[in-house]
Amino acid sequence: MQHYHESVAAHTLVLWAALNRHLAYVVGHVPHEKLSMRCHIGPSWKVSLEELLLDYVAHMEHHLRQVFEGERATIRYSGLVYPLY
Numbered sequence: 316m317q318h319y320h321e322s323v324a325a326h327t328l329v330l331w332a333a334l335n336r337h338l339a340y341v342v343g344h345v346p347h348e349k350l351s352m353r354c355h356i357g358p359s360w361k362v363s364l365e366e367l368l369l370d371y372v373a374h375m376e377h378h379l380r381q382v383f384e385g386e387r388a389t390i391r392y393s394g395l396v397y398p399l400y
């Protein structure tokens with residue numbers, strides 16, 4: 316739909332990095348007491364905001380492992396397993 320497969324890989328990586336830096340900034344300003352708020356995703360999936368954020372991190376790390384599979388990349392991972400649920 317967004318035709319990422321037709322784009323220059325470096326441009327997509329820059330976009331992805333910028334979006335994730337911004338997300339990290341926003342998440343860094345979420346008050347601790349809000350992390351327990353329940354998020355309703357679809358008709359049956361209900362998780363806390365904290366669980367949702369951890370799942371996002373695990374999902375992104377999953378994709379990083381796919382992108383850098385077989386390369387000698389020094390990327391530290393959180394140790395989260397994807398999918399969490």
